Amino acid sequence: MEAAYSWVVIALTLLAALAFLSTFRRRALTFPAGPKPWPIIGNLNLIGPLPHQSLHKLSQKYGQIMQLKFGSFPVVVAASAEMAKQFLQTHDHIFASRPQTAAGKHTTYNYLNLTWAPYGPYWRQGRKLYLSELFSSKRLESYQYIRVEEYRAFISRLYALSGKPIVLKEHLSRVTLSIISRTVLGKKYFNFLDLQGYVKRMKALKKKFDRFHDHVFDEHKANRKGNLKDxxxxxxxxxxxxxxxxPNLDVKLNYDSVRGFTQDLIAGGTDTSATTVEWAMSELMKRPDLIKKATEEIDRVVGRQRWxxxxxxxxxxxxxxxxxETMRKHPxxxxxxxxxxxxxxxxxxxxIRKGTRVFINTWSIGRDPSVWDKPEEFRPERFLDKAFDVKGQHFELLPFGSGRRMCPGYSLGVKMIKSSLANMLHGFNWKLPAHMKPEHISMDEVFMDWQP
Structure with a gap:
């Protein structure tokens, strides 16, 4: 009896020791520094209308990796190229998924798009289809005629307005949406896709977007009817x-899968290209000397006889x-x-605990004085002697992300941005309206939805 009692005492002692060690281990965890959260709201009281700037200011106090709470969710923010590399390359396999939200469930067809799908077989198959089929070099080359036709129409519209003040954003949005619409959907659907604000509002107008999908898919199915083999x-x-x-796909795609991917393709390609060119032109209009350098290069390579x-x-x-330089300063x-x-x-x-949400602040990275000399200045020359690309290998510049979750359509975006910018500078002499000075150009930012 005494022996049995002794074993009970020993077992309880061991359990107590294990509990103590477990508690000690938890207490020994080292989390990134960050502001103390409030009950319920966490640190949301510190986030202003431009979250990236609020987080940038906090990172200057707490460091290039910091931890906060958004409500009850633990959040880690990386604010340097080295920290971005840690999450997107060194530990990419651990941080390859996306958080699920109530809003995301209803606006991405239960996470059946590529951007917000959780890491797993469905996402891997979608990624493979994007890279090998939708955005292959051969496929993008086959759509080049669309880009040529739409840029010619874009230039013609601008030419008709020569000498008059224009709102450039409207024209950039139109040409970008025209290219994306024809590439993805086969034709322009301007009666469904209003030019201004469509991408921002489509999430709130899910029923309207569903009707749009049904209309597009019905047209495409009618064209395929009776001729599937050839x-x-x-x-x-x-x-x-x-x-x-x-039938040979590892994971079956259903109707909502096609909806989710289509929504991704339209939303991902429309705002990014137009906004980047708009920022570039805003910076260039403040620096006519930079426009002169660009046009001299184009004249030297292309000449004045063609686009x-x-x-x-x-x-x-x-x-x-x-x-x-535009992507660095204005991501x-x-x-x-x-x-x-x-x-x-x-x-x-x-x-970093399981379930933590990680944000990469590319706005902070692009303003890091340890990487960029005079980061507040717009200086394209800095990239003439820096071998940085935008393919996710240089973490100082991440316009399309990096790693497993990098935007698969980046090559199309780059083609559209460079073609728009080069032809606009090549075809026209750009001047501000007579009453306007360079310092009057608004460089105010508006927070946009996240990209991969």
């Missing part, structure tokens, strides 16, 4: 519908530098879409 896809929706009929073609772009390093995705920690891990000596 049918040649003419646009990306044709491709997606064809893939949905493929800039996509084949000319690799020979225009200054246009490339203007694009990259469209000021905060990359949040990543989700799939398991507990250690990053740069700090403990």
């Amino acid at each position: 049918f040649v896809p003419k646009d990306m929706v044709d491709l997606l519908l064809q893939m949905a009929d493929d 800039v073609e996509e084949k000319d772009i690799p020979q225009l390093p200054y246009i490339d530098a203007i694009m990259k 469209v995705a000021v905060l990359l879409a949040p990543h989700l920690a799939l398991e507990d891990c250690t990053v740069a000596g700090f403990d």
Whole structure:
């Protein structure tokens, strides 16, 4: 009896010791520094209308990796190239998923698009389809005629307005949406897709967007009817519908999958290109000397007898530098879409718990004085002697993200931005209205939705 009692005492002692060690371990965890959260709201009281700027100011106090709480959710923010590399390359497999939200569930067809799909077989298959089919070099080349036709129409519209003040944003949005609409949907649907504000409002207008999808898909199905075996896809929706009929896919695509991917393709390609070119022109209008350098390069490479073609772009390093400098100073995705920690891990000596949401502040990275000399100045020349690309390998510049979750359509975006910018500078002499001075150009920011 005494022996049995002794074993009970020993067992209880061991359990107490294990509990103590477990508690000690939890207390020994080292989390990134950050502001103390309030009950219920966490640190949301510190986030203003421009979240990236609020987080930038906080990171200057707490460091290039910091932890906050948004409501009850733990959040880690990376504000340097090195920290971005830790999350997007070194530990990419751990942070390859996305957080799920109530809003996301209802606006992305239960996460059946590529941007917000959780990491797993469905996402991997979608990524493969995007890279091997929708955005392959051969596929993008086959759509080049669309880009040529729409840029010619764009230039013609601008020419008709020569000598008059114009709102450039409207024209950039129109040409970008025209290209994306024809590439993805096969034709322009301006009766459904109003030019200004469509992408921002489509999430709030889910029923209207569903009707739009039904209309588009019905037209495409009618074109394919009775000719499935020999049918040649003419646009990306044709491709997606064809893939949905493929019985050999590892993960079956359904009607909502096609809806989700289509929504991704339209939303992801429309605002990014137009906004980048608008920012570039805003900066250039303040610096006529930069416009002169760009036009001299174009004249030297292309001449004055024809428009800039996509084949000319690799020979225009200054246009490339203007694009990259714009992406550095005015990233469209000021905060990359949040990543989700799939398991507990250690990053740069700090403990990150499973379920933590991670944000990469590209706005902060582009203003890091340890990387960029005089970061508040617009200086395209800085990229003439820096071998930075936008393919996610240089973490100082991440306009399209990096790693597994990098935007798969980045190559199309780059083509559109450079072609728009080069032809606008090549075809026209740009001046501010007589009553306007360079310092009057508004450089105010508006927070936009996250990109991958």
